[in-house]
Amino acid sequence: MDKPMRRPRLVVVGNGMAGIRAVEELLKLAPDLYDITVFGAEPHGNYNRILLSPVLAGEMTLADIVLNDANWYQQNRITLHAGKRVVKIDRVARQVIADDKTCVDYDRLLIATGSLPFMLPVPGKDLEGVIAYRDIADTEAMISAAANHKHAVVIGAGLLGLEAANGLRLRGMDVTVVHILDVIMERQLDRAGAEMLQASLESKGLKFLLGMQTESLIAAKSGRVGKVRFKDGSEIPADLVVMAAGIRPNTALAQAAGLHCDKGIVVSDTLQTFDPRIYAVGECATHRGTVYGLVAPLFEQAKVCANHLAEFGIGRYQGSVTSTKLKVTGVDVFSAGNFGSGDGLEDIVLHDKNGGVYKRLVIEKNKLIGAVLYGDTTDGSWYFQLLKEKTDVSAIRDSLMFGDAFTNNQIGDVGHAGISKAAAMADTAEVCGCNGVCKGTIVKAIREQGLFTLDEVKKHTKASSSCGSCTGLVEQLLANTLGGAFVPVNRNEKTVCACTEHTHGEVREAIRATKMLTTGAVMKALEWKTPNGCATCRPALNYYLISTWPHEAQDDPQSRYINERAHANIQKDGTYSVVPRMWGGLTTPDELRAIADVAEKFAIPTLKVTGGQRIDLLGARKVDLPAIWADLGAAGMVSGHAYGKSLRTVKTCVGSEHCRFGTQRSMDMGMKLEKMLFGMWSPHKVKLAVSGCPRNCAEAGIKDVGVIGVDSGYELYVAGNGGIKTEVAEFLSKVKDDNEVMEYSAAFLQLYREEGWYLERTVHFVQRVGLEYIKQRVVEDAQSRALLRERLLYAVQGAIDPWAERALTPTSSTETANLLREFTPLLAMENLKGGTNERMAEALPH
Amino acid sequence: MSAWLKLCPIDEIPVLGSRVMSRMNRPNIAIFRSSDNTVFAVEDVCPHKGGPLSQGIMHGNKVTCPLHGWNISLDTGTACSPDEGCARTFPTRLSDGVVWLQVSRD
Ligand code: SRM
Ligand SMILES: Cc1cc2nc3c(=O)[nH]c(=O)nc-3n(C[C@H](O)[C@H](O)[C@H](O)COP(=O)(O)OP(=O)(O)OC[C@H]3O[C@@H](n4cnc5c(N)ncnc54)[C@H](O)[C@@H]3O)c2cc1C
Numbered sequence: 001m002d003k004p005m006r007r008p009r010l011v012v013v014g015n016g017m018a019g020i021r022a023v024e025e026l027l028k029l030a031p032d033l034y035d036i037t038v039f040g041a042e043p044h045g046n047y048n049r050i051l052l053s054p055v056l057a058g059e060m061t062l063a064d065i066v067l068n069d070a071n072w073y074q075q076n077r078i079t080l081h082a083g084k085r086v087v088k089i090d091r092v093a094r095q096v097i098a099d100d101k102t103c104v105d106y107d108r109l110l111i112a113t114g115s116l117p118f119m120l121p122v123p124g125k126d127l128e129g130v131i132a133y134r135d136i137a138d139t140e141a142m143i144s145a146a147a148n149h150k151h152a153v154v155i156g157a158g159l160l161g162l163e164a165a166n167g168l169r170l171r172g173m174d175v176t177v178v179h180i181l182d183v184i185m186e187r188q189l190d191r192a193g194a195e196m197l198q199a200s201l202e203s204k205g206l207k208f209l210l211g212m213q214t215e216s217l218i219a220a221k222s223g224r225v226g227k228v229r230f231k232d233g234s235e236i237p238a239d240l241v242v243m244a245a246g247i248r249p250n251t252a253l254a255q256a257a258g259l260h261c262d263k264g265i266v267v268s269d270t271l272q273t274f275d276p277r278i279y280a281v282g283e284c285a286t287h288r289g290t291v292y293g294l295v296a297p298l299f300e301q302a303k304v305c306a307n308h309l310a311e312f313g314i315g316r317y318q319g320s321v322t323s324t325k326l327k328v329t330g331v332d333v334f335s336a337g338n339f340g341s342g343d344g345l346e347d348i349v350l351h352d353k354n355g356g357v358y359k360r361l362v363i364e365k366n367k368l369i370g371a372v373l374y375g376d377t378t379d380g381s382w383y384f385q386l387l388k389e390k391t392d393v394s395a396i397r398d399s400l401m402f403g404d405a406f407t408n409n410q411i412g413d414v415g416h417a418g419i420s421k422a423a424a425m426a427d428t429a430e431v432c433g434c435n436g437v438c439k440g441t442i443v444k445a446i447r448e449q450g451l452f453t454l455d456e457v458k459k460h461t462k463a464s465s466s467c468g469s470c471t472g473l474v475e476q477l478l479a480n481t482l483g484g485a486f487v488p489v490n491r492n493e494k495t496v497c498a499c500t501e502h503t504h505g506e507v508r509e510a511i512r513a514t515k516m517l518t519t520g521a522v523m524k525a526l527e528w529k530t531p532n533g534c535a536t537c538r539p540a541l542n543y544y545l546i547s548t549w550p551h552e553a554q555d556d557p558q559s560r561y562i563n564e565r566a567h568a569n570i571q572k573d574g575t576y577s578v579v580p581r582m583w584g585g586l587t588t589p590d591e592l593r594a595i596a597d598v599a600e601k602f603a604i605p606t607l608k609v610t611g612g613q614r615i616d617l618l619g620a621r622k623v624d625l626p627a628i629w630a631d632l633g634a635a636g637m638v639s640g641h642a643y644g645k646s647l648r649t650v651k652t653c654v655g656s657e658h659c660r661f662g663t664q665r666s667m668d669m670g671m672k673l674e675k676m677l678f679g680m681w682s683p684h685k686v687k688l689a690v691s692g693c694p695r696n697c698a699e700a701g702i703k704d705v706g707v708i709g710v711d712s713g714y715e716l717y718v719a720g721n722g723g724i725k726t727e728v729a730e731f732l733s734k735v736k737d738d739n740e741v742m743e744y745s746a747a748f749l750q751l752y753r754e755e756g757w758y759l760e761r762t763v764h765f766v767q768r769v770g771l772e773y774i775k776q777r778v779v780e781d782a783q784s785r786a787l788l789r790e791r792l793l794y795a796v797q798g799a800i801d802p803w804a805e806r807a808l809t810p811t812s813s814t815e816t817a818n819l820l821r822e823f824t825p826l827l828a829m830e831n832l833k834g835g836t837n838e839r840m841a842e843a844l845p846h
Numbered sequence: 847m848s849a850w851l852k853l854c855p856i857d858e859i860p861v862l863g864s865r866v867m868s869r870m871n872r873p874n875i876a877i878f879r880s881s882d883n884t885v886f887a888v889e890d891v892c893p894h895k896g897g898p899l900s901q902g903i904m905h906g907n908k909v910t911c912p913l914h915g916w917n918i919s920l921d922t923g924t925a926c927s928p929d930e931g932c933a934r935t936f937p938t939r940l941s942d943g944v945v946w947l948q949v950s951r952d
């Protein structure tokens with residue numbers, strides 16, 4: 001009898017990579033929704049099938065590739081029937097029945113039965129020593145054959161066949177690869193690439209028999225397979241035959257249950273089969289006519305499927321672009337997308353036969369649609385990203401072939417842009433400079449902890465979790481270690497953080513469309529998975545609220561990083577630094593005197609001129625900040641926001657006020673811009689510069705907005721960056737006078753404020769939306785420009801100096817007192833015995 | 847030996863925020879208030895490199911250290927995986943809207 005209020009039952013058939021991934025994703029979203037039962041025909045927990053190749057090659061052990069051990073099933077209260085094959089689905093009774101008669105009811109069923117290897121229907125296929133390459137049992141059979149026999153024949157020269165052949169060779173066998181076509185890996189490579197690959201594998205000792213059709217397998221005296229015979233009558237010795245001639249979706253069970261199948265089980269964009277209670281993911285499913293045979297798309301399916309099983313109903317699976325990489329140590333092959341030739345397709349080819357490098361890029365309508373790389377696959381993940389995101393490559397076409405490093409770093413790179421070839425790095429080489437993580441640690445974590453994505457690597461190793469400049473390198477390591485299983489994140493689809501399924505774009509849009517005014521309201525409306533979000537999403541939400549609904553949305557100090565809450569920069573020892581604004585880099589004797597006085601009065605240990613043309617007082621105690629601000633305020637100074645995702649500095653050169661070359665009054669222009677933008681919050685920090693002539697002494701070429709005076713007016717540049725990766729600003733427009741500089745700058749920055757994603761600097765924003773779009777909104781369309789500017793001015797209107805608000809003066813009001821709590825330490829009111837003792841805490845013996 | 851100290855009305859600690867109790871010659875104690883008004887007390891010293899936890903962003907029962915982003919569980923003081931380490935915690939009590947803290951005298 002059913003207990004009242006029982007949980008619905010989810011049964012999963014297939015304990016493999018796609019099925020269990022779906023369960024993991026489901027547990028993340030709704031850990032307690034279902035009673036879960038999993039059937040797996042193999043007698044193991046879920047393991048990383050793609051790493052069977054390194055196991056065969058002797059580079060890893062079976063223990064290394066387990067993804068979910070018995071403990072995991074137990075901890076998540078999942079009943080696992082390992083070693084039991086489901087033989088029947090009864091859709092009327094809603095039951096599955098296994099080969100040992102175990103019978104389990106379901107409310108929802110997930111079919112993830114994977115594929116069956118295709119066994120050539122030739123005489124002798126059932127002899128001992130004839131196997132496929134699919135699971136642990138096959139791998140073990142190959143390892144033991146290698147220990148006891150000499151001749152191996154692998155039928156099929158695709159990814160799987162070559163990895164099998166390579167592993168058997170490394171285990172000492174004499175290996176021949178037989179292929180029916182006259183070119184290997186025809187599905188992943190073109191002829192030129194394939195020939196280079198074949199030559200390289202031959203030099204490692206593999207033999208190839210191409211254009212050969214197998215007729216039969218002939219037994220030796222022992223009864224085990226002994227020879228392979230071909231259609232042309234020739235024969236070769238074979239103590240082991242591995243069939244790697246393709247896979248077929250494993251649909252027998254579903255078909256018998258009357259589910260609609262073509263190649264695989266037909267599923268919708270929500271991974272539902274024709275029976276709405278039954279879902280299917282993985283190699284057994286057909287989605288929009290395609291069956292996928294690589295894990296990356298299967299993981300995407302698993303994620304969407306889990307979302308629907310969890311009853312969120314948000315995601316749609318729209319198909320995947322796949323990439324592959326051969327996992328043979330010392331041989332680098334990568335391919336992605338479409339690389340046939342035909343009308344409207346353009347090829348860019350680099351072919352260095354002696355150097356062992358071949359690269360081919362296929363372009364259609366200014367978009368990269370295919371890439372084949374042999375010998376140097378460093379840029380594989382970059383090309384794959386361009387391909388997936390359908391980036392317009394016309395602007396970088398000239399340098400596309402030379403890779404990410406060359407294309408995106410043509411000037412003064414500081415040297416850690418992630419370009420040194422990941423594969424060539426020593427295990428002890430440092431990848432993440434911020435967190436001190438070396439290559440070996442990352443590769444080990446990817447393999448042993450079963451990591452597949454950048455986020456997972458960040459979480460488990462901390463690599464790439466700080467400044468992010470090593471992201472490219474970490475992605476290369478993922479790609480090298482996982483082959484085609486690696487999914488580079490599509491930046492347009494990235495969720496804000498793990499607390500939500502929504503992307504930045506979706507969150508922004510929801511806030512605008514339904515006029516939400518508090519972080520709490522957003523989290524509720526968009527079904528945040530955590531009660532108060534986290535340190536990543538809360539600041540983002542807070543910014544989206546105040547930038548979308550200025551003067552109306554509620555600014556939440558607890559959702560701001562400490563610097564923006566304390567209005568000073570926290571230092572490594574917990575003290576703070578204070579940077580007063582010096583408009584346009586100019587100062588006065590009075591201001592300098594006030595700074596000197598403050599420094600002496602509060603024993604500030606360090607005074608430094610910053611890279612932003614102003615003075616930093618470093619090492620102030622937090623309790624002293626309100627009094628320091630009061631003193632600076634008395635001399636007319638205000639916060640420099642050196643701590644904020646906000647306007648930082650407007651650097652200027654001396655300009656025509658003094659300089660013999662100056663064409664414009666750059667100091668004055670800079671000051672006016674800085675005053676106009678005072679109090680502006682933005683997705684990330686914003687820096688400007690104004691130079692009086694093209695000699696550009698204010699370095700306007702690497703600023704978010706750069707202004708360069710010329711005889712007839714000004715040139716405006718946007719989206720430069722001088723930080724982690726130097727990026728030269730792009731020319732936006734020529735303007736005629738100071739007013740136009742202000743108008744265009746304001747409009748550009750407002751567009752960034754409205755459409756940029758939190759922590760996205762202008763350079764990345766412009767790369768994402770395209771300079772053409774910016775020009776259209778800011779330069780070509782005068783009305784759009786005027787409206788943008790108006791909205792910016794409205795947002796900063798009446799901006800109060802945060803320091804003045806918090807300055808500690810004898811007449812401080814109670815409101816100020818509330819703001820000052822942040823800076824005031826607590827003292828115990830009394831101890832247990834009731835004796836009041838204000839200094840109780842201090843008085844405690846130690 | 848230990849003693850309970852009466853600290854402050856709970857309203858003086860912002861929701862999802864903290865206050866610092868300073869001590870002489872000993873590490874400060876950070877007092878946190880969660881969104882369901884649970885009060886936590888931990889030594890204001892991050893197990894990583896000593897960052898002031900009180901200055902971090904609080905979410906759930908955790909705080910993210912402001913210096914390098916470690917997440918610390920405030921109920922136990924332990925760092926969340928993959929980081930390892932532990933900050934010392936102190937018992938707290940809430941009665942009649944007033945926060946009490948137990949500190950040891952030795
Ligand atoms: C004080 C200063 C260094 C100096 O002594 O000169 C400085 C100090 C810090 N910079 Fe910077 N940057 C300073 C000028 C720069 C410049 C040069 C400039 O502004 O002309 C750059 C390159 C230009 C640019 O931003 O494009 C710069 C690029 C960065 C970056 C990389 C940003 C990027 O998008 O690539 C970071 C990291 C970040 O913001 O996430 C950073 C972050 C930091 C932080 C805030 C690190 C942190 O989070 O604690 C440093 C605070 C130190 C402190 O003790 O408060 N700092 N930083 C400079 C303050 C300028 C000012 O007056 O406001
Ligand atoms: C050697 C090798 C190397 C590979 N290398 C790569 C690579 O580098 N990159 C990449 O992206 N992909 C690679 N792949 C492919 C990848 O492993 C598969 O795409 C992926 O495992 C498919 O996941 P799945 O869950 O659909 O199927 P599987 O992982 O095969 O899981 C299906 C499971 O269901 C079980 N099952 C089937 N029928 C039943 C039943 N009736 N009852 C109970 N259980 C049942 C099966 O025993 C199996 O355990 C490789 C595959 C192999 C074999």
Ligand code: SF4
Nearest residue numbers: 467572610611723724
């Ligand atoms: S001031 Fe800037 S460059 Fe210098 S250590 Fe800090 S973040 Fe790095």
Ligand code: FES
Nearest residue numbers: 892895897911914
């Ligand atoms: S000191 Fe806390 S994370 Fe580094």
